[in-house]
Amino acid sequence: MAAPVKHRLHGFKPQIRRIILLSVLSFLFFLPFTHAKDNSRIRVLIMKDTASFKLFIKGKYEIRSLENNKLLSSGNSLSVKVSASASGINLRESFKKKALLIHPASGYFYVNNRSLRGDLIIRKEAASEKLSAINYIGLEDYVKGVLFHEISHRWPIEAIKAQAIATRTYALYHAQMNKAKPYDVSSDIYSQVYGGKDSERYRTNKAVELTRGLVLKYKGKIFPAYFHATCAGRTENADELWNINLGCLKSVDCPYCGASLHIKWDVTLTLAEIVEKLNLSGYNIGPLKDMRVLKLNDSGRVKALELISDEGQKIISGKEFRQMLDPKIIRSLKFSLDVMAGKAFFSGFGWGHGVGMCQWGAYFMAKDGYKYYTILKFYYQDAEIEDIYEAR
Numbered sequence: 001m002a003a004p005v006k007h008r009l010h011g012f013k014p015q016i017r018r019i020i021l022l023s024v025l026s027f028l029f030f031l032p033f034t035h036a037k038d039n040s041r042i043r044v045l046i047m048k049d050t051a052s053f054k055l056f057i058k059g060k061y062e063i064r065s066l067e068n069n070k071l072l073s074s075g076n077s078l079s080v081k082v083s084a085s086a087s088g089i090n091l092r093e094s095f096k097k098k099a100l101l102i103h104p105a106s107g108y109f110y111v112n113n114r115s116l117r118g119d120l121i122i123r124k125e126a127a128s129e130k131l132s133a134i135n136y137i138g139l140e141d142y143v144k145g146v147l148f149h150e151i152s153h154r155w156p157i158e159a160i161k162a163q164a165i166a167t168r169t170y171a172l173y174h175a176q177m178n179k180a181k182p183y184d185v186s187s188d189i190y191s192q193v194y195g196g197k198d199s200e201r202y203r204t205n206k207a208v209e210l211t212r213g214l215v216l217k218y219k220g221k222i223f224p225a226y227f228h229a230t231c232a233g234r235t236e237n238a239d240e241l242w243n244i245n246l247g248c249l250k251s252v253d254c255p256y257c258g259a260s261l262h263i264k265w266d267v268t269l270t271l272a273e274i275v276e277k278l279n280l281s282g283y284n285i286g287p288l289k290d291m292r293v294l295k296l297n298d299s300g301r302v303k304a305l306e307l308i309s310d311e312g313q314k315i316i317s318g319k320e321f322r323q324m325l326d327p328k329i330i331r332s333l334k335f336s337l338d339v340m341a342g343k344a345f346f347s348g349f350g351w352g353h354g355v356g357m358c359q360w361g362a363y364f365m366a367k368d369g370y371k372y373y374t375i376l377k378f379y380y381q382d383a384e385i386e387d388i389y390e391a392r
């Protein structure tokens with residue numbers, strides 16, 4: 001065991017000793033507020049580019065400078081419209097700061113009537129009078145605010161536990177990647193949908209508590225633990241979609257999701273509608289005469305499509321096509337296509353990009369009696385489960 005700091009400083013003059021001790025103490029004091037070092041808290045973007053928002057705090061609160069954690073003001077009960085001015089941020093009083101940290105003693109507050117746990121970071125955008133509201137929240141509370149939106153709270157508990165671990169891992173991965181940015185994740189579908197305190201449910205909270213601190217690692221490193229609704233028989237290789245080549249995100253056969261509610265989808269679009277959507281997304285193409293699936297990848301998903309217009313033939317990747325048409329309409333890349341009388345008939349299977357855990361597969365595995373770790377190790381092959389709090 002290392003000797004206490006005080007005893008190890010005997011060789012120094014008293015003045016120097018005091019300076020060293022003060023530096024160590026102030027470092028320890030600021031530690032909980034320096035998010036880059038604290039991997040159990042996460043910064044979730046709630047609002048961006050907003051002129052103002054309502055903030056309500058019941059009970060005691062502190063307002064600190066985010067930059068150096070200096071206490072600027074404190075009080076009891078706050079109900080204000082937060083806005084920005086050229087020189088800073090206005091709450092009850094005006095602060096000549098670019099960013100503030102609001103700490104409610106109760107552990108929760110309201111932004112535009114939305115109930116959130118943890119602290120609030122308010123940032124003024126550079127060179128504008130617009131604000132960002134960022135929820136600075138404990139990782140466990142964050143996962144509690146997400147699960148309800150990503151999975152049904154009525155599902156078997158082992159499936160919810162598997163989802164809690166995937167969600168925690170995915171969030172922590174982004175926190176590591178975005179250390180230098182003003183926030184780690186957004187609260188919409190581009191990260192994981194986060195609803196705050198109002199989204200917590202008994203069973204999803206229970207699953208978070210039962211898996212507290214557990215994350216997935218591959219070769220000792222946190223990875224983006226992707227998941228999707230239904231793979232329809234085989235998951236996707238991550239490197240088909242992104243520049244990620246990890247053994248734990250490789251395609252696996254999934255025999256579990258056949259009875260998923262999202263196993264099959266069909267949609268009919270006119271060729272004119274397809275042209276319009278492609279052009280709106282910046283893909284320039286004239287009126288379509290025909291189109292067809294050109295190539296499937298190893299997991300049976302569309303790799304490329306051929307588009308035939310008056311100008312000739314163009315090839316578009318499946319990924320780009322789905323993104324441009326709308327992933328909610330083209331639910332997956334596992335589809336076949338027929339064109340007749342100016343219309344394209346899509347007949348597809350599954351829902352989502354297909355990478356990582358198949359949620360409906362996890363649901364049926366849990367129903368069959370499999371535990372969360374078996375589910376996770378099935379979809380994230382060769383991944384390990386570790387407790388981040390114990391590892392510290």
Ligand SMILES: [Zn+2]
Nearest residue numbers: 254257358361
């Ligand atoms: Zn599946």
